[in-house]
Amino acid sequence: MGKVTVITGGTSGIGRGIAEKILAESAAEDRIFVTYGHNEDKAQAFLENLPREKRSQVVLVKADMSSYEDMMAFVAELKDQADHxxxxxxxAGVSTYAKYEDYTFEEWTRIVNTNLSVPVFMVKELRPMMSEGGSILFTGSYAGQQAYSSSLVYGVTKAAIHFLTKSLVKEFEPKGITVNAIAPGxxxxxxxxxxxQESYDRINKKIALHRFGTVEEVADMAFAVLGNGYMNGSVVDIHGGYDFF
Ligand SMILES: NC(=O)c1ccc[n+]([C@@H]2O[C@H](COP(=O)([O-])OP(=O)(O)OC[C@H]3O[C@@H](n4cnc5c(N)ncnc54)[C@H](OP(=O)(O)O)[C@@H]3O)[C@@H](O)[C@H]2O)c1
Structure with missing residues (x-):
């Protein structure tokens, strides 16, 4: 078996871009396990959109990452199908636009579980399978660096992911595994x-480049971080100069 990659929420948006970039740069013997939460159509569209010769390298797995049990079932499947x-x-990540005063404990818990708690335990479970010199990457958010987000719970979980990234460096030191995060705007x-459109216009005014970033721009950066042997404990911003002027 060649290089094995696991990516959660890899059938849409940023995750899909990273999965496609890794596949484009992959060798025929490499494999990539791509999870999604709910959207079967999108998952199939992701697969069908790939060059035919790349499709057999992909294992698509449905796993609800707000659920510890689903995550553990995914881990068991991985242990079955891959040796490293x-x-x-x-x-994978979620948010809510509910106002703080309308928060329920259930909704808070669902978002914290998906964005933070389940990833913590997934990484813990997969640690023994990680190869020497491997690489872990979290998708954080610039909303976890600056408290601009309209979603309080989202910003809090992403700030925690950034701290987790730095904290895990020590845990993975014995196998020389690097742990980094990207923080997109x-x-x-x-x-x-x-x-x-009004919301786009309002946000674009605050971005020095006056546009949203593309999935390809983020995927290229994520791929470079994953493959860099000396980056460790870094949280890399990519936001086009948001709120810098
Ligand atoms: N777009 C941005 O501006 C931005 C900025 C900063 C950070 N981010 C972060 O980037 C990551 C991806 O976001 P995106 O913009 O690419 O969003 P997206 O296009 O909506 O993709 C989200 C992905 O996560 C999966 N997912 C959602 N809930 C899940 C669950 N409970 N269990 C398993 N998978 C689940 C989705 O699968 P299903 O659709 O099948 O559920 C989908 O594959 C998130 O962590 C987000 O916080 C995004």
């Missing part, structure tokens, strides 16, 4: 499908 992991990308993905 080289690159692990924890990307506003990136054009289905995440923003409900956004109005």
């Amino acid at each position: 992991i080289d690159w692990l990308v924890s990307n 506003f990136i054009e993905t289905p995440w923003h499908s409900a956004r109005t």
Whole structure:
């Protein structure tokens, strides 16, 4: 078996871009396990859109990452199908636009579980399978660096992911595995499908480059971080100069 990559939430947006980039650069014997949460049609579209010769390298797995049990079932499947992991990308994430005063404990818990708690335990479970010199990448967010987000719980979970990234360096030191995160600003993905033109215009005014980033720009950066042997404990911003002027 060649290089093995695992990526959660890899059928849409940023995760899909990273999966496609890794596949484009892959050798025939490499494999990539791509998870999704709910959207079967999108998962199939991701697969069918790949060059035919790349499709057999992909294992698509449905796993609800808000659920510890689903994550553990995914881990069991991985242990069954792969004997090692080289690159692990924890990307699946969710948010809410509910106002703080309307928060329920259940909704808070669902988002914290998906964005933070389940990834913590997934990485813990997969640690023994990680190869020497492997690479872990979290998708954080610039909303976890600056408190600009309209979603309090989202920003809090992403700030925690950035701290987790730095904290895990010590845990993975014995096998020389690097742990990094990317912190994107506003990136054009289905995440923003409900956004109005007025909202786009308002945000674009605050970005020095006056546009949202593309999935390809983020995927290229993620791929470079994953493959860099000396980056460790870094949280790399990519936001086009958001709020810098
Ligand atoms: N777009 C941005 O501006 C931006 C900026 C900063 C950070 N990010 C981060 O980037 C990551 C990807 O976001 P995106 O913009 O690419 O969004 P997206 O296009 O909506 O993709 C989200 C992906 O996560 C999966 N997912 C969602 N809930 C899940 C669950 N409970 N279990 C398993 N998978 C689940 C989705 O699968 P299903 O559709 O099948 O559920 C999908 O594959 C997130 O962590 C997000 O916080 C995005």
